[in-house]
Structures are given as C-alpha cells and as structure tokens.
Amino acid sequence: MTFYKIYDEITKRFSVIDRTPSFFQGLKAIFIRNFKIIWQYKFSTVLNFVNTLIVSSLFYYIALLIPDMQIEQDLYIVDSVSFIFAGFVLVNIATKILNKSLNSISSEMKQGTFETLSTLPFGLRKYFISEVAFEMIYGFITSIIFFIPIFLIFPIFRNVSISSASFFSLLLVLLSICLFFFSLSLLAANFTILIKRGKEISLVILSILHLLSGSMFPLSVFPGWLKIIAYFSPFTLGVQAFRLCLFGNGILTDSIVWSAVLFLILSSIVIIVAFLFTYKRIYKRIRETGSIHEY
Amino acid sequence: MALNYKSSFLMIIALNLIMIVMYFFFSRLNPDITIFGIDASYFEFCIIGLCLQMVVGTSLGTVCANIFNEISAGTWSSILPFFNFLEYSIGTTLAGAFISSFSIFIALGFTYLIAGFFFVITFQEIMLIFFLFILILISHMAISMLFAAFTIYYQKNSSLVSTLYHLTKTFTGIVFPVSLLSGFPLVLSKSLPLTYGLSTLQSILFSSSVDFRGYLFNCLILVSLSIIIGLIAWFLFSYSLKNAKKHGKCDWY
Secondary structure (H helix, E strand, C coil): CCCCHHHHHHHHHHHHHCCCCCCCHHHHHHHHHHHHHHHHHHHHHHHHHCCCCHHHHHHHHHHCCCCHHHEECCCCHHHHHHHHHHHHHHHHHHHHHHHHHHHHHHHHHHHHHHHHHCCCCCCCCHHHHHHHHHHHHHHHHHHHHHHHHHHHHCCCCCCCCCCCCHHHHHHHHHHHHHHHHHHHHCCCCCCHHHHHHHHHHHHHHHHHHHHHHHCCCCHHHHCHHHHHCCCCHHHHHHHHHHHHHHHCCCCCCHHHHHHHHHHHHHHHHHHHHHHHHHHHHHHHHHHHHHHCCCC | CCCHHHHHHHHHHHHHHHHHHHHHHHHHCCCHHHCCCCCCHHHHHHHHHHHHHHHHHHHHHHHHHEEEEEEHCCHHHHHHHHHCHHHHHHHHHHHHHHHHHHHHHHHHHHHHHHCCCCCCCCCHHHHHHHHHHHHHHHHHHHHHHHHHHHHHHHHHCCHHHHHHHHHHHHHHHCCCHHHHHCHHHHHHCCCCCHHHHHHHHHHHHHCCCCCCCHHHHHHHHHHHHHHHHHHHHHHHHHHHHHHHHCCCCCCCC
C-alpha cells in the first residue's frame, strides 16, 4: 500500500467520524445513556416511589377533611378521596415530565457537559426533543408502576365503574395531556438555556397549572374571574375531562371531553411551533453573548 | 439575560404564595377541624404550618446541599484545611433561614390581603414563638448535618433529604391535624421534630389558655432530638471525612 493510499484511508475514516447521526440513532443513544444513569441511581428510584407514596398519603388525609367526603362536579358526585386522587395522578405525571426534563438540562449545564452537547453534530434541538421524549415516556411508565401499589393501599376508585368507551376516551385525554407537557417541556427547555434556572421555571409553571386545574377542589370554588382564567389553561380542561370519563362515564362525544382533547392537541401544536420559531433565535443569542457555559 | 439568584428567590416566594392560594381555595370546601379540638378555621390552621414549612425546608436542606455544591463545584478540597463543621452548619442554616423567613412575612401579608386574616399576639407569645422557632431550626439543622455526612461519604446528593421533607410536610400536622392519624403514620409523626414544634405553636396561637407544662415538654423533646441527632451527625461526619481523606476522595464527585 502506497503512502497516498494510506493517507486516503485515514482521511476517509476521519470523515466517517464527522457524519451526523440520524435522529433515531441519537434518540436511541440518549435512551440508552439515560437508562444507564437511572440504573446507577437505583436507590433514588426507590426513594421516588416512597416520595409518591408519602404525597399520596397527604392527599388522602386532606380528602378525609371534606364534609360528607363527597364532591360534586359536572353532574356527578364522587367520594372526595377519588376526586382528589384523580387530580393528583395527572399532576404527578405532568410534574415528572416537565420537572425531570428541565432538571436534566439544568444538570448538564451545571456539570459543564451542556457546552459539549451543543457542539455535537447531532444538534441541540434534536437533543432537546430526544431528552424530553425520554422523560415523557419514562415519567409516564414510572407513574403507572408507582400508582399500582398506591391504588391497592388506599381506598381509591373502589366504587368506580367505567365503560370501555369512557376508558378509551380517558386514555385519549391522558395521551393529549402527555403531548401537551411534552411540548411545554420543549419550549421551557429552550428558555432554560437563555435564562437558566430550569428547576425554578418548571416549578412555577407547574404550580400555576396545578392551582388553576382544580386538582384539589372543584372549579366551583373559584370566583368568576379566576374561573375564566382557569379555562385558558389546557391542563384545567384536561383534568376536568379526565374526571368526567372516570366518574361520570364521559365519552369523546361529550363536549367537555372532545373540547379538552382538541384544546390540548392544538395548544401542543402551537407550543411546538413556538419552540421551533424561538429555538434559532435563542441559540443565536447565546452564541453571540457566549453564555452557553453559564448556569 | 440569565436570571440571577435574586429572581430565583422571588420565584420561590411566588411558589409559596401560589401554594397558600391553593389551600385558601381548598378551605372554601369548609373542612371542619374543630372536631379535632382545634379552635380555628381550616385556613387559619394551615397557614401556620405552611409558613413554618418554608423555613423548615431551608434548614433541612441547607447544610447538606451546600456541601454537595462545594463537592460538585470543586471547592470542597480547598475549604477542608480550615473546615469547621459546626461553624459551617450554623452559618449556612442561619443565612438560609434569615432569607427564607422573609417568605413568612410576605405570606402573612398576602394572607391578610386575600382572606382578611391576621393574628393578634402578645409580647409573651412573640418570645415563646421566637424561642420555639430557634429550637425547630436547630433540630432540622442537626438532621441536615446528618445527611451532609452521607453526602461527604458517598460524594452524592442525598435524596433522603427530599423524602424527609415530604414526610415532614405530610405527617407533622401542617395541612391536616395529627389526630387524624393512627397506627404506623402516627408513630412516624411522633418521630418527627416538627410535630412537637407545630403543635406547640398552634397551641400558643389558637388556645385561650396557657399550658406551660405542655410547651416545656415539647421543647424538651425538641432539645433532646437535636442533641441526639447532632451527636450522631458529628460522629458520622468525622468518620466520613476521615474516610474521604484516607482514600483521597476529597476532590471526587
């Protein structure tokens, strides 16, 4: 082999390294990396379950304080424990998606690995989508796994009978809520790289949505003006529709259910468009100001 | 453009206020707590616990979180030669508690605005509350010191702090009376320092009679818990530090 041939071979190999991985290759790599990290912190996963159990106890005891332990909303009456738990389940899933997505990005910033991630050929935008997708799927699955023993421990949803049509409508509402929080996490991640403090941003968004959703009480306790504001939050409609499917045998043809699904999907699309629109501007700005390494 | 720590602090205050608003609306469902022997409305009852929780959370997490930050930022190895654990713990806890106690005043002012609710307390009660407040801070600082020892040993942030925070939030009578509990949850509640602090505080604020014996008993429990946990924390800290020095792990994380 002549010197030139060897030189060509070396050049070819280096150019292969520069090849941009496809979205699915990157997604797979991020899923594998995150699972490896979770596996290293097994004890934290156990503690997360314990925390969910403790917070469930909090909502259970609070629900016991309600007079007659019954709550009425949208023409159905249900025991206060089930009513509050239905809201809590959704808040828990939403928290897992948004909080963990932003925490993961903040943690990369804090450890100094975010700068490296942004220079990889895979691209920061694809990284955000893959990371948030992982947190959404992982958060959804862990919530289901965590809540199975909790539903057995506490007397929740014992008297609830649900038709198959209501069950599928409920699943659709749940998926729409996940999609909404997926898009919200993407947009929030975008702003996190600009203004930092991802944890605080996620907590403020979540607590406002939690308050307006009426997860702990029926929306009738709100004054008129706050009720109007609350209905601007897609999560409020999602929680209301979820409860209607669960307790009032609501199905997709009910105006509350279909309007919630439609509103959640439309909001998700608008938020994703906003993410794509703001991404380039924000990325350009942090490159210009040289603030990518700050946290 | 990046948010500074001041805006971050303001966001935390906003969070606390949102939480208070949430319980304000929950109180509109008229939960009756007089049946548990507490002579107050539900919102009056829970606002005390919610305010106290803001500072307890800080004193519970400060020492441990600060040491973890030193480890991950790489400053841990450089402060070690002059490190005094007690001084560091008291300093960080006092600084954290001082800043977060602003939340209490803001929360009480906000409560007056949304619910028209305020406390009328005597000078004697103010002194009692202040004393109790210090005892609660010390007991939670001791717990944070204990977790800090684990952080030094494992070079990892202890997730146990968040679990203990959730336990404190749930089982100490912040948003529902402890008398609602029975069996294991009651045992759990009795093993948490805030249960004693909060029950004394509620007794000072809501009870018409003064029960000095009861106050003294709860304060003694708080002091005993602080001493026991503090001593265990000191022992574990010394062991962890020795281990880190022996294996040259002071610059790891």
